[in-house]
Amino acid sequence: MADTSYPDLNPSNGTPTSGSTIGNAGSTMENAKNSVVNNAQSAMDSIKNHPTVQNLNNGPVVEKARNEAYQTQSEFGNLAAARQTPSTKTATGQELTHYHSLFYSLLSWENPRATAISYVTTILFIFACRYVPLVRYGLRLTWMVLGITAAAEIAGRMVFDQGFASKLRPKKYYTIPRETLESTMDDVEQLINFFVIEAQRIVFAENVYATVAAFFTALITYGLIKITPAWGLALLGVTATYFVPLGYITNKEFIDEHLQNAGNIIGQQTQQVRDLASQHTSKAMEASTNTLKTYSARASEMVGQTKQKAVEKGVLSPQSADKAESTVKGENFPEAPKTEPAGPDSAQAEAAQAAPVLQ
Incomplete structure (x- = not known):
């Protein structure tokens, strides 16, 4: 005879237990969740595949924006790749x-x-x-972050015996x-x-x-x-x-043309200045040479006049005057020695040779 005093404890009984009830509820919730997810996914797919959305995604505006973004990214890549040492060098090498x-x-x-x-x-x-005020905002952000960190650390140690900042460290x-x-x-x-x-x-x-x-x-x-x-x-x-x-x-061609013309004009003016300076230099050298010749002639004339007066007064004889003139001209000056003197006799001989001969 079966015991029917506690029917809930009899597994053979047709009445559902609490465990089965919880399992049925969980499966129902899982089915409802899956149903909601599937419905949301289908709704999103429907919106994505709608002709209006497709026209917007593949329209000229979006395509233009996509191309511009790609070209911008490509240009930044080219700019980064340009960081290379050039082959040209400075004037100093x-x-x-x-x-x-x-x-x-x-x-x-x-x-x-x-x-x-x-x-x-x-x-x-x-x-x-x-x-x-970037500096002011930076200081404000600094004290706010540090204050929040310190408060969270202190509160965590007081309540949970472990600080929040220490836990995130x-x-x-x-x-x-x-x-x-x-x-x-x-x-x-x-x-x-x-x-x-x-x-x-x-x-x-x-x-x-x-x-x-x-x-x-x-x-x-x-x-x-x-x-x-x-x-x-x-x-x-x-x-x-x-x-x-x-x-x-x-405007490279226009500017280069004008710069070239300006350079040519400056070059012509510089050449004219050089030619003018060369002419003035030549004239100055010629005038200096003529002046030197004039003063040399005057000096020779004055020497001749002085010699003539000395001869007329009987101070010098004509032969002595001619000999002194030739001596002054350097015809009778001795040559410089080519070797060192061997002794005192050689020194006396050279001194005698260097003495002027006057009568």
Whole structure:
């Protein structure tokens, strides 16, 4: 005879137990969840495959935006690849830096989208420094982050006996790899040397046009610094740096033609100045030679007159005067010895030979 006092404990009984009830409820919830997910997925697929959405995704506007994004990414890649040491060297034979190639590619508008984005970014940074208190915001963010961290750490230790910041602390602090530091320092060195080399090339007129342009730039800046704030000068400088090369590239033939004409005119004027200076030098040399000849003739004439007066007064005989004149002319001067004297006899002989003969 079966015990029916506790029918819920009898597994053979047809009445459902609590475990089966929970299992049925779980399966029902799982089915409902799957149904909701399937319905949402089908709705998303329907929206995605709708003709209007397809037209928007594959329309001309989206296609244009996609092409522009691809070309912009490609131009930035070309700009990064331009960082190579150029083959040209300075007038002293030194190699240039890879920033020469980078800035040339950037400012020559070889990649217009990348150059335009860099220009807009620089202008926005200047305006941000002018109108946005970046230092103040940075300090505010610093004290807020540190305050929240300290409060969370203290509250966690008081309540849970473990701080929240300590729990989020990594097992190993992040450090900058040595390779990254070396590459960064190499880039900084190249950038500094770029400005140092270019400044010397301008000062020593390796390119006279660049020196003249730098002169006018410094002169205009000297005048504007009295009436223009620093951010305004920075704005003008950045704009000129980006758009003056663009103006030259756009009108390269016209500007080169006028520069060549100016160079020819300057060369002609320089040649005229050289010819004029040569003529004046020749005339000065000729006048000096004539003056020297005139004074030499006068000196000879005065010597002759003095000799004639001495002969007339009987101070000198005509023979002595002629002999003295020939001696003064150097005809009877002894030759310099070619060897060292052997002894005192040789020295006396040379002294006797060097004495002038006067009667």
